[in-house]
Amino acid sequence: MGTPAGAAASMAGGRPRRRVHRAWLVAGVTFLVLLASAAFRSSLGVMLVPIEEDLGWSRTETSIAVSLNLIVYGVAAPFAAALLERIGVRRTAVAALLLIALGCLASTVMTAPWQLSVLWGLVIGVATGSVALVFGAIVVNRWFVARRGLVLGILGAAWATGQLVFLPLLAAIVDEFGWRAASLAIAGCCAALVPVVAVVLRDRPSDVGLEPYGGIDDEAAAVVPQTAGAAVVHAVTVLREVLRTRSFLLLAGTFFVCGWTTNGIISSHFVPAAHDHGMQATTAAGLLAVVGIFDIVGTIGSGWLTDRYDPRLLLSVYYALRGVALLAVPALLGPTVEPPMLVVVALFGLDWVATVPPTVVLCRTAFGPERGGIVFGWVFAAHMIGAGVAAAASGALRASSGDYTSAWLLAGALAVAAAVGSLLLPRPVTASVPGPARR
Structure with a gap:
């Protein structure tokens, strides 16, 4: 080079x-x-x-x-x-x-x-x-x-x-x-x-x-970049095509719950909820930093597992474990950090973004390599919409009841429902590709 x-x-x-x-x-x-x-x-x-x-x-x-x-x-x-x-x-x-x-x-x-x-x-x-x-x-x-x-x-x-x-x-x-x-x-x-x-x-x-690192990319060189307008139209067209399929609805629905149970309630409301129980904000934020550290391990591990096991089963396990952790939070929050709370925090971290590799694979196998990336973009949008709805709903539940107990229980129940929904996804099938041997 x-x-x-x-x-x-x-x-x-x-x-x-x-x-x-x-x-x-x-x-x-x-x-x-x-x-x-x-x-x-x-x-x-x-x-x-x-x-x-x-x-x-x-x-x-x-x-x-x-x-x-x-x-x-x-x-x-x-x-x-x-x-x-x-x-x-x-x-x-x-x-x-x-x-x-x-x-x-x-x-x-x-x-x-x-x-x-x-x-x-x-x-x-x-x-x-x-x-x-x-x-x-x-x-x-x-x-x-x-x-x-x-x-x-x-x-x-x-x-x-x-x-x-x-x-x-x-x-x-x-x-x-x-x-x-x-x-x-x-x-x-x-x-x-x-x-x-x-x-x-x-x-x-x-x-x-x-040249790019590693040499010229022949596939990339052969692609004519789309205009911004064409890219937007294509994204909307793909959404219209997949919107009524069971695979997309289940993928978007489970990722909606993923957003609800991570960014929506944990990122947005964990610190205020801990404050309600007398915990210092710096201590609560430190627990979220621990979530971030465990997330690195969980994300890499999930990618390794996704190459070897049915991604539907992995998603089901991830959501089930997250549901158990969320249901346990109301009983564990307090002014100090006890060992059971550390276990829950570790579970949050290990499956924080662990859902991404199997979801990306399922998008690709269900809709093909050409549309899979755009489909995942819309599924990710559902994730953040779920997070947004959860942020508002959790705040409203806290305002009406005086604490976050009902918000944690609702999030846990949704995670368990997503665990069941993941098993209803069609089994991923790797299609045989004619021509050169697959890598």
Whole structure:
């Protein structure tokens, strides 16, 4: 690999000095963008109670903003590719980071609940949704031929874990300096990333006279990029075609529950629920960071299992275990962290994103490689809609009853229902492919 100029690189001790391919720098910056956007999207969870206490707003009013944020974030997924095709990877990342920064800055002078919904629900929801998993996948597909799976796994971990591991730091800032300081810190981090993105990211390797890492991708070279309008129309057309199939309804329905039982109630309401039981916000956020750490193990392990076992059975087990953990939460929350609570937190982490590999495989086997990716985009949208509905519903249940017990029980029951629904999915069949031997 490399150019003639690279082959004639400067000599050190008689040995040519090998240069790091720019693809790895691009992947590193993409990792930071995904990590930051995921962390900042979920940060409202640790600021919810301080905002309510400071501004006198109710849990129902603030939960609307959380719900809107999750829904907008998810619905952006099927159309993110169209945006990236229209304005490019670098411009999309810069625009998203600036929008997050501006939204956070503006939130420090809020005076009404509807402003929280506009800033965190719409502005930050659109911005973070534009640089989520689809963004990372497009960067990897353009810049890597070799090591694609490895880099996709690393970026996926950044997206999933970034939602949780920074919460203790943000909670500490909130405790020490107030929620406005945390909002300003987020804005500062986004602003600091902008010049890094502008310098390193490029839309394609050819923009800087390079080939992708690992050589030319013949399949990618043969594809003529769609216009943004055509991409949007195609995404809607695929949805219309699959909407009435049992496979899509079950996949979307179970992933709706997945969103309800993760981002919807745990990310958005675990810290406020722990606060109701006398637990410090930093302690509760620390438990969510533990969820993020176990998630890395669970995601990698689930990918390994998905290659070897029926993905329907894996989904059923994941949802059943999650249901048991959710049903146990009301009895375990208290001012201190006891060992049974740590077991529940570990279960949350191990199957937090473990549902993704089997769901992706089922989308592909049910709808084919051409439509499977777009179908998963819509299934992911259902995931975030479920999260958004759960955020609002859980807040309303807490406001009406005075605690979160009914919200935890409802989430646990839905997870058990998803475990049953997973078994009703059609058995995945790997079709024989004529021509060259399958890899």
